[in-house]
Amino acid sequence: MIVTDGPSTPTRRRTPIGTLLCWVAVGPTAVWAAVRLTGLDRGPLVQALAFTPYVAGWSVLALGLSVALRRRWPAAVAALVAVALLGVVAPRALAAPQPTVTGPTIRLLTANLLAGSADAATLVDLVRRHRVDVLTVQEFTPDAQAALDRLGLDRLLPHRQLNAHDGAPGSGLYSRWPISDVGVRNNRGGWRFSQSYGTLAVPGGPPVRVESAHPAAPSALDQVDAWRTDLAAQPPATPNGGLRILAGDFNSTLDHGTLRALLRTGYVDAADATGKGLTGTWGPYDGDLIPPVTIDHVLVDRRIAVNEVRVLSLPKTDHRPVLTTLRLPTP
Secondary structure, three states, X not given: OOOOOOOOOOOOOOOOHHHHHHHHHXXXXXXXXXXXXXXXXOOOHHHHHOOHHHHHHHHHHHHHHHHHOOOHHHHHHHHHHHHHHHHHHHHHHOEOOOOOOOOOEEEEEEEEOOXXXXXXXXXHHHHHHOOXXXXXXXXXXXXXXXHXXXXXXXXXXXXXXXEOOOOOOOEEEEEOOOEEEXXXXXXXXXXXXXXXXXXXXXXXXXXXXXXEEOOOOOOOHHHHHHHHHHHHOOOOOOOOOOEEEEEEEOOOOOXXXXXXXXXXXXXXXXXXXXOOOOOOOEOHHHOOOOOOEOOEEEEEEOOOEEEEEEEOOOOOOOEOOEEEEEEOOXX
16 A cells, blocks of 8 residues: 555746846836837937946847856847847947048037027137037027127137027027038027037138038927927038038937938037947036936038047036037038
């Protein structure tokens, strides 16, 4: 006779804590990659996607965790996610070949002045020290204009198209060389940012249309549609026409589909072209605990060579100025 202690109880399989930890680490990055690759920047996802480079870094950590804990399926998904995110982010740290051109050089500086509060003396010093030829400014006020002229900007860059306003809507374009066909583009977003523009007569080079870009900021859900509308309304490149440069605060990164669509018309992001595309230009510079993101850009016609990009410092604003050295084709 065989004696048993009673009916057997089926064993319940439990998910190991290590597997759960891996999926917690990998799952959000997989969703993020899907949103980024499919261009679903809608609603609150618009703001979130600006931080994609940080998520790309986290995806590598999630892969390392899954491999270390020997969790096969989380590791496989993590590997795909890491490859996808690094594939769209890492090239920004690599310089790209530039067109061979022999025209004149332009040193262009763009700066958001935070409703005119940026330190005017520092900005004029940057223009003088770096021998800036063209300056575009956003959030440009009458007080900022007066302060810059008192400090000698009117002598350094005597040609200008200015649209100073109290608060944030104002913009300005300063140049060492004469400007023609000037005007102001008024964006339709809730902030009503303006964009001063004009055509530069560069000695020894072709005419260049330069515009101080400043589409609406997706600072709240009710501003996202305005942000998308303003970006879509930016002047496209003209590959078969005159040269164009858009320089300013685009309130978007290269992870936003609308900005990438603008680039596809024939522009190159200068920082991306020189391996500086991951250098932050907005974030903690006025004390806010926000990881830096790259929302200030200089977009240039693909026929223009980008020699150098430097991100500088400017006190009393939440943005960092971007200095770009460009070489034009011959006329």
